Amino acid sequence: MVSDNYKVKIEYGVAAVIALIGVFFIFQAFTIKVSGEAVGPRTMPMAIAVSLVIGAAWLAIRALNGKVGEVKAEYGFKDSDLYRITLVIGCGILFVVSFWLFGFFTAVIIGYVAALYAFGVRSKLKICISALPMAYVLHWLFMGVMMLNDPRGRLVDLRPLTDVLIGN
Amino acid sequence: MMFFADILGGFQTFFADPFAIWFVMLAAFVGIVFGALPGLTAAAAIAMMLPILIVYNDVIGGLSGLAFLYVVGKSGRYGGSIAAILFNTPGTAASAATMQDGYPMTQSGRAGKALKTATVASVFGDYFGEIILIFGAVSIASFTKQFGPPENFAIYLMAFVVIGSVVSDSIIKGVLSTLFGAVVALIGEDTITGQFKMTMGIDELESGMALVPLLIGVFVISEVIIQAEKVVKMKMVDLDSSKLDDPTAHYFTWPEFKRCVPLMFRSSIYGSLIGMMPGLGSSVACFVAYGEEKRKAKNKDQWGTGVVEGIAAPESANNAVSGPSMIPLLTLGIPGSTIAAVLIGMFLVNGLQVGPQIFATEPPLFIGGNMMSPREFIFAIFAGGLIGIAFYGIIGYFGAPLVGRAIALLPTEYLYPFIFMISLAASYSSRASIADVGFAILFGVIGYGMRRTNFSAAAFIIAFVLTTSMETAFRQAMIISDSGLLIFFKFEYMDKFSYAPIFLMIGAAVVIFRAISTMRARKAKTS
Numbered sequence: 228m229v230s231d232n233y234k235v236k237i238e239y240g241v242a243a244v245i246a247l248i249g250v251f252f253i254f255q256a257f258t259i260k261v262s263g264e265a266v267g268p269r270t271m272p273m274a275i276a277v278s279l280v281i282g283a284a285w286l287a288i289r290a291l292n293g294k295v296g297e298v299k300a301e302y303g304f305k306d307s308d309l310y311r312i313t314l315v316i317g318c319g320i321l322f323v324v325s326f327w328l329f330g331f332f333t334a335v336i337i338g339y340v341a342a343l344y345a346f347g348v349r350s351k352l353k354i355c356i357s358a359l360p361m362a363y364v365l366h367w368l369f370m371g372v373m374m375l376n377d378p379r380g381r382l383v384d385l386r387p388l389t390d391v392l393i394g395n
Numbered sequence: 396m397m398f399f400a401d402i403l404g405g406f407q408t409f410f411a412d413p414f415a416i417w418f419v420m421l422a423a424f425v426g427i428v429f430g431a432l433p434g435l436t437a438a439a440a441i442a443m444m445l446p447i448l449i450v451y452n453d454v455i456g457g458l459s460g461l462a463f464l465y466v467v468g469k470s471g472r473y474g475g476s477i478a479a480i481l482f483n484t485p486g487t488a489a490s491a492a493t494m495q496d497g498y499p500m501t502q503s504g505r506a507g508k509a510l511k512t513a514t515v516a517s518v519f520g521d522y523f524g525e526i527i528l529i530f531g532a533v534s535i536a537s538f539t540k541q542f543g544p545p546e547n548f549a550i551y552l553m554a555f556v557v558i559g560s561v562v563s564d565s566i567i568k569g570v571l572s573t574l575f576g577a578v579v580a581l582i583g584e585d586t587i588t589g590q591f592k593m594t595m596g597i598d599e600l601e602s603g604m605a606l607v608p609l610l611i612g613v614f615v616i617s618e619v620i621i622q623a624e625k626v627v628k629m630k631m632v633d634l635d636s637s638k639l640d641d642p643t644a645h646y647f648t649w650p651e652f653k654r655c656v657p658l659m660f661r662s663s664i665y666g667s668l669i670g671m672m673p674g675l676g677s678s679v680a681c682f683v684a685y686g687e688e689k690r691k692a693k694n695k696d697q698w699g700t701g702v703v704e705g706i707a708a709p710e711s712a713n714n715a716v717s718g719p720s721m722i723p724l725l726t727l728g729i730p731g732s733t734i735a736a737v738l739i740g741m742f743l744v745n746g747l748q749v750g751p752q753i754f755a756t757e758p759p760l761f762i763g764g765n766m767m768s769p770r771e772f773i774f775a776i777f778a779g780g781l782i783g784i785a786f787y788g789i790i791g792y793f794g795a796p797l798v799g800r801a802i803a804l805l806p807t808e809y810l811y812p813f814i815f816m817i818s819l820a821a822s823y824s825s826r827a828s829i830a831d832v833g834f835a836i837l838f839g840v841i842g843y844g845m846r847r848t849n850f851s852a853a854a855f856i857i858a859f860v861l862t863t864s865m866e867t868a869f870r871q872a873m874i875i876s877d878s879g880l881l882i883f884f885k886f887e888y889m890d891k892f893s894y895a896p897i898f899l900m901i902g903a904a905v906v907i908f909r910a911i912s913t914m915r916a917r918k919a920k921t922s
Binding site: 270299338365 | 571581590592593619815844862
């Protein structure tokens, strides 16, 4: 359970993040070319981005006055396991990078092995036994059955091999 | 009489589709399993399956795909009760109240009775809600079809404000969640001028942010992160009740059913009313029904120790939300829930714009390989919903303990990496873009942050889906307006009556009411 003080700190952080998002989109809205109409393509993005900044200021004022509402279980990041969060996000990034470098099939193997590690599986045999069928099934489903574009890896093009696997 | 003819026609259309019945059956099962898996919801199931259904829409027919998603939403709500009763962990937020009496019943060896009570109450509530939907939506749609751009914009704005103010514990956080969804939705090509907006120089964003990676990010990947933190195995209490003296420990008996009927009826009314309000979902309905029925009960001291009424009330209420939550979608084009928001995309894939025109009898459209009017199509989906309820009722009544046992045996350390990989692949499949996988991961982290700080992922998604239409309605209204923004506050435009000020007043009233009730609750707590 977190304290009120901790929640105030978190709320300041949240307000800052939202303000940053709002300011970022205000700058982005300025890049939109204005048309001749009274209400052009910039109006709505600008109005929403400004509202985000106002909302962030409201949150910050609320935190300043200590009116952050009820402190509930699972609120905040005190119980968060940063190591595991980083591992999961890392697995995702690893999947994206290996997809780009080696193609879908290899990315699934690498991503799945990394994800199993993140979830605490350490048996090499179990990892190998589960990763290969997993890659095959997903490749068959998405590239074989759904016939999605299977882009070539920038480093290695394994498509001649993986296409044979799914019978293309 | 026309309703009955429409419903019969709906069943006829439904049974004429060779895939529809199978997909509804599959949806009943898939929804139960996903709902029963703690942390995973029907929305997560839909997010992962949506790309597959879109790709195969022409093969399986639009009706099968839409009926599948619709029924997954229903059975997913019910499935949550299995985890609540057996594992003391609500499978979905909608079944949080069910835990209070469900788990004590399991601990006392009456899990079978608890599960069967939940099934019967869910089916009762769902049928009640479905009837409200069928009769309510058609009547309201005949009134709302006369609306023009000013009313449409006012409705969208009202929906934003109402959803934002009721969806979260904090009004400001709910509103900020909708604003964030709105600003993300505005990235991409402008609908009127065609210029690219706020793309940050990323080519993939020129066609805007896709719904599927967003859904997967905030609902699935954020959950995978949370599960990675926990890495705990679910423990199920032994279901063996053979040692108990009570021969009815496995059954929801006829006297119990008769005792619960008035309660289920009242709870279904609460659920239906809450369901009609955009943003207020099953999680609110279940607690309102539980609280109200406990207050009225003669045996209120026993509530929380394992009474069937404590399961019947929240379960009939949370499932009664399902049908009426479609009313704002079908009559105003406003999704009342995340599932309804996803359905908009599936309707569009089939060439149908959600809103009152969906009940039009003419012109016939080529939908999913058949020529039919939008009205016939929508009534076929209603028929699918009615059949889907029966399917999940049968599966749940006889198979819920089995589903529970299977889930307890699932090795979570393999299950969640598997779900993670499927979700990454599904993100790619929506537009065959590796960038979309990156966006899904990014929104997974954002979704995790939102959950940890009480922001609403549902409001974010609903706003994302609505914003483009809202912007278009706003600009169209401004084009026809000769008094600028005042068009939204006047009761007349282009020589016809305008309802726009009424909608804006309703939105303002809801916010004021919510703010006052929050302040009162805070004061009561401090005093």
